[in-house]
Amino acid sequence: MDLFSLSWSALRAAVDGLTDRDFELPSGCAGWLVRDLVCHLVIDAQDVLITLATPTDAEPTRNAVTYWEVVEPPTGEDPLDALTVRLAAxxxxxxxxxxxxxxxxxxxxxxxxxxxxxxxxxxxxxxLTARDYLDAYVLEWTLHHLDLVAHVPGAPAPPAAALTRSRTMLEQLAGVPFPPALPDSDALRIATGRRPPTDEEHARLGPLAERFPLPIG
Known part of the structure; x- marks a missing residue:
């Protein structure tokens, strides 16, 4: 739960450090400008508040890793994605x-x-337990922090501990560890399809490269 606070505070600080011009730059989310991504973070924050205010006596059905599911890659046609862009504008x-x-x-x-x-x-x-729910969001915040700074020179990177935890969750989701020589930030971007691997990275990944991307939602 401490990593939730660490990663969320770092992401909000990175947004606070943006210039107005930075909001018009592309983000690491395909088809979204930085302003669209920040609007999505507002919606994410609302979801956190709603979820933490929705207690239940039911037995847990998911944990921090199984909360995420591999989904079809975004096409830009999802109504909520389109609404996010309109709201941001x-x-x-x-x-x-x-x-x-x-x-x-x-x-x-x-x-x-x-x-x-x-x-x-x-x-x-x-x-989920609140602990697992907030742990799951470490991956959300970390990936979107990478998205936020993808094309913003000099912007701060996500905290190292959040990158490491997010990598571990993705490895558990994939069912196999990623090559140790691949830095956490690169592993996260490649595994989720945010960028393709270089020839050298593809060689390091071996057969695992054929299983990427793992778009999650």
Whole structure:
């Protein structure tokens, strides 16, 4: 749960450090500008608040790793993706979007700190402990932090501990470890299809390269 706070605080700080011009740059999410990604983070923060306020007595059905599912790669036709782009454009002034993320993001961060780690919560028609739910979001925050800074020179990278934990979760999801020589950030980008491997990386991955990407949702 500490990694949730660490990764979320680092991501919000990275957003806060963006210039207005940075919001018009492409992000690491295909088809999304940085402003679209930041708008998505607002929606993510809302989901965290809703989930932590949705306790249940039902038995857990997922954990931090199985919360994620391998899904079809995005096509840009998903209605929610299209809505995110329209919402981001509607903000107009990047300062308003930055303020909204800080406002609701701070609330989500406080809710996570106050949450009982053993309470069961419901989301996406699944049940997890709050501990597992917040652990799952370390991967979400870390991947989107990589997306945020993909084309922003000098922007801060995600915390090393969050990168390592996210790599471990993806390895568990894939059912096989990634080559140790592959840095965490590169492993995460390649495994999730955010970029193709170089020839050298493809050679290191061997047969594993044929199993990528692992788009998750």
């Amino acid at each position: 509607a903000y107009g002034d990047p300062g308003l979007l930055r303020f909204h993320l800080d406002d609701i993001g701070s609330a989500a961060g406080r809710a996570a700190v106050l949450a009982d780690p053993n309470v069961r919560v419901g989301t996406r028609e699944q049940v």
